[in-house]
Amino acid sequence: MPTIENPGIFIAHYLAAAPQPPRRSVVLVAAQRLECWPDTHMRGGMAILTDLYLSCDDRLAGDYLATTPILARARQFCQQFQPDAVAVVIIDDPRPNRPVPRESHRELVRLLGDRLRETGTELLDAWILSDTVPGQQWTSLLDGDTGTLPVVPTDNSDLAATQPFPQISETHQFLEQDPDLTGQVQAHLADIRASDAETLAAIGEGVDSMARRREQLRFVLTRIYAADSGAYLSAEDLAQVAIILGEETIRTCLYALATGPRGGSCLPMWSQLVRALPAPERTQAAMLFAVTAYTDGDTALSTTAIDIALADEPTNSAAVTLSTALACSVPPEKIRALFRRGYATAAELGIDLD
Numbered sequence: 001m002p003t004i005e006n007p008g009i010f011i012a013h014y015l016a017a018a019p020q021p022p023r024r025s026v027v028l029v030a031a032q033r034l035e036c037w038p039d040t041h042m043r044g045g046m047a048i049l050t051d052l053y054l055s056c057d058d059r060l061a062g063d064y065l066a067t068t069p070i071l072a073r074a075r076q077f078c079q080q081f082q083p084d085a086v087a088v089v090i091i092d093d094p095r096p097n098r099p100v101p102r103e104s105h106r107e108l109v110r111l112l113g114d115r116l117r118e119t120g121t122e123l124l125d126a127w128i129l130s131d132t133v134p135g136q137q138w139t140s141l142l143d144g145d146t147g148t149l150p151v152v153p154t155d156n157s158d159l160a161a162t163q164p165f166p167q168i169s170e171t172h173q174f175l176e177q178d179p180d181l182t183g184q185v186q187a188h189l190a191d192i193r194a195s196d197a198e199t200l201a202a203i204g205e206g207v208d209s210m211a212r213r214r215e216q217l218r219f220v221l222t223r224i225y226a227a228d229s230g231a232y233l234s235a236e237d238l239a240q241v242a243i244i245l246g247e248e249t250i251r252t253c254l255y256a257l258a259t260g261p262r263g264g265s266c267l268p269m270w271s272q273l274v275r276a277l278p279a280p281e282r283t284q285a286a287m288l289f290a291v292t293a294y295t296d297g298d299t300a301l302s303t304t305a306i307d308i309a310l311a312d313e314p315t316n317s318a319a320v321t322l323s324t325a326l327a328c329s330v331p332p333e334k335i336r337a338l339f340r341r342g343y344a345t346a347a348e349l350g351i352d353l354d
Contacts, residue, residue: 004031004042004087004124008138008147011089014047015132016152017164022091022132024052026070026108029164030083031124042124046081047164048073052092065104069279071115072311076303078119086116088126090141101128101141109141175289175304181235181276188239189281214349216244217253221351224257227269238276241269245284249345256342257353258292259335266292274305280312287319291339295332302326 004010014027030045050073051066078086088109094100105128113123129138134151220241223233233241244250258266270292273285286309294302306326309319325335346353 004044007125007127007140007145008150009152010044010087011127011129011138012134012149012152014044014089014164015091015149017047018049019165022049022089024093025091026050026052027089027091028074028077029087029089030077030081031085031087033084042085042087044087045083045164048077049165052090065108067108067111068314069311070108071111071314072307074112074115075119075310076307078116078121079303083121085122085124086112087124088112090126090128091132092128092130094130100130101139106141175271175274175286175301175308177279178275181238182278184235185239185242185276186278188236189242189278192239192243210349213247213249214351216247216250217346217349217351220244220250220254221257224266224269227272228265230268233269233272235276238273241273242277242281242285245288249349251284251288252339252342253346253349253351253353254288254342255291255339256346258288259295259332259339260343260353262354263292264296267296270305274308283309283313283316283319286312287322290322290326291335294326295335297332299326 010029014029015022018027027047027049029047031042032045034043050070052070053064053066074086090101090105090108092100092105109123109126112126116123123142125143126141127138128141129136129149132149134149136149137146138149139146223237223241227233245254254266257263258270267289270285270289274282274289277285286305290302290305290309293299293305303326306319306323309316310323313319343353
């Protein structure tokens with residue numbers, strides 16, 4: 001792996017190793033400190049590639065940097081690889097009245113530096129360029145240093161052997177957003193919220209509060225069982241479940257179910273919800289997925305899910321607390337005990353979760 005002493009070679013190495021030519025992207029590179037007395041060198045290691053913008057639509061991409069998801073991925077990256085420092089490469093195309101670099105790029109780097117410091121990681125440097133071809137100029141967003149990309153041989157044995165970009169895991173794909181379904185669910189969410197009458201009609205109009213919540217919980221439970229049996233829920237059902245998750249009483253019951261003996265049966269529906277809901281609507285579904293996976297013994301899945309929740313709502317106190325608990329490896333038994341009261345809440349509604 002290259003060291004940081006020659007930024008041009010360092011940047012070119014990772015751009016050449018990327019799974020596809022990066023465009024409107026951010027590359028995060030883990031770096032480790034090498035103590036070679038009397039000098040210290042920083043050597044690059046694993047890297048991840050993530051989108052710079054929330055949308056690939058040119059009409060929107062000028063304004064909506066994917067700041068929150070990028071910060072969440074940086075946090076997860078540091079937890080996974082525990083680097084001494086992280087180097088950042090930003091690739092963005094200049095467009096009319098949108099020069100590269102600009103203040104939004106510098107602000108993103110400032111926020112990244114703050115997030116990295118929270119994990120005890122140093123921001124090594126951050127460079128920006130508008131293309132990945134040899135001869136392209138790169139510029140440091142920290143000190144203004146500049147240079148050009150050299151040619152990296154395609155048969156570079158070091159490059160072929162190291163493969164710094166890990167393959168996309170099945171864990172990530174399991175929760176990856178489905179754009180077509182998300183669009184359908186978003187339309188149903190708008191319809192449901194547009195009229196209280198439509199919402200009440202879907203869950204039982206004219207019923208008292210307890211009966212209404214009982215019907216809501218039954219609605220969710222029947223969809224959990226259907227998804228666990230292999231059914232793909234309709235966009236309308238998924239939107240309705242998402243609305244119901246806004247009820248704290250229902251969430252209390254579902255957390256008990258999710259962390260109980262039958263918790264694993266909930267994962268298919270939580271997964272369908274996370275994939276179908278638009279950001280930033282995924283928080284509750286992602287948190288339910290996280291606790292279910294964690295108490296079911298799948299730490300990787302739970303970490304991915306909680307990072308989705310924090311990407312959507314970085315200041316959500318419940319998500320932050322849960323993230324801390326999972327990061328500190330709180331025993332699953334304590335997590336189960338924390339949510340056990342939901343069984344009593346469900347019983348008060350006349351439903352036995354077992």
